[in-house]
Amino acid sequence: MEAQRLAHEADRLEALKQYQILDTPPEQTYDDFTLLASYICEVPIALISLVDSERQWFKSKVGLEVNETPRDVAFCNTTILSPEILIVSDALLDQRFATNPLVTDEPRIRFYAGAPLVTPEGHILGSLCVIDRKPRELSEVQKTALIALARQVVIQLEWRRVSAHLAEALDQIKLMEGLIPICSYCKGIRDDQGYWSTVEKFIKQHSDVEFTHGICDVCLQKHFPNVAERCCSKTD
Structure with a gap:
């Protein structure tokens, strides 16, 4: 079972790598998603979080200054275990998170909702999540909207990945169309x-x-x- 889990995690990290998104500069398209998520869910913090091997890195953020946190304290590290939305109404009452330093110290998370970012192949890269410093719930409409926005984030990521692969393919075509020095004898x-x-x-x-x-x-x-x-x- 542990070997299967490790193999699955290796595949997930390889999938994340293929998107070439980690440590890239802010982009308005992704910032629009977090802005909408914050507005719709009426919370001060919204993040697009991508879970790397040792950290969660934020492609976009509203209401938070840091760019990443250690993976072992990330709420999103739990979100990626399931394709279903994760909702924590009050972190202090949840034994999984009650002693988490992100709860007991800044940003003092009490409420968290994370919609997983699921690729077409089924890999969960991270989440579009919303956070509040007080306990609360999401309405069904807010929940549905957050999940829909997460799907749109994945579509944007897919567009980025396909565009990068297309650019590489075009470069290869240009190379193959050019003059290639070849040895007249050994064909090297x-x-x-x-x-x-x-x-x-x-x-x-x-x-x-x-x-x-x-x-x-x-x-x-x-x-x-x-x-x-x-x-x-x-x-x-």
């Missing part, structure tokens, strides 16, 4: 740093292609005439 290819490598290695570096090896009819006749003769006799 010279890279931009002046190093020579095989055709297979060059193509693997610039695409997801995998190779299988065989021998064409011409090379079979040239290098293995005895084998070629036997093959021909079998087909006759």
Whole structure:
């Protein structure tokens, strides 16, 4: 069970890495989501929190100055365990969080609601969460709106990931369209740093292609005439 959990966490962290979002500058699109979440849920703090291996990092924040906190004290570390919204009406009355330093000290969290950021593959990257310094509840309308906003955050992240992959693919196409120095004898290819490598290695570096090896009819006749003769006799 522990091995399965660790494997799942490794896959989740790899998925997070693919979005290339950690430690990027603030962006208005994400700030709009936290602003709306704060307004709709009538709370002073709203965050887009992404849970890395040792920390939770805030892509966007309203009402909070810090950019990250240790993962082991993060409420969002609990949120990522389930695709369902996590609501803590009063953290002091919840044994999971009552002694948490984020509760007993600044920002003195009492209320927390986190809608998980679930990728199309089912990985939970973090949450869109709202926080208050006093106990409270969310109405059904507020809950539904928070979940809907979290889905929109994921759509924005997906757009970012696809755009990055498309840009990489276009760069590869431009590279393949250009003049590629190739040895007239061994057919090795010279890279931009002046190093020579095989055709297979060059193509693997610039695409997801995998190779299988065989021998064409011409090379079979040239290098293995005895084998070629036997093959021909079998087909006759």
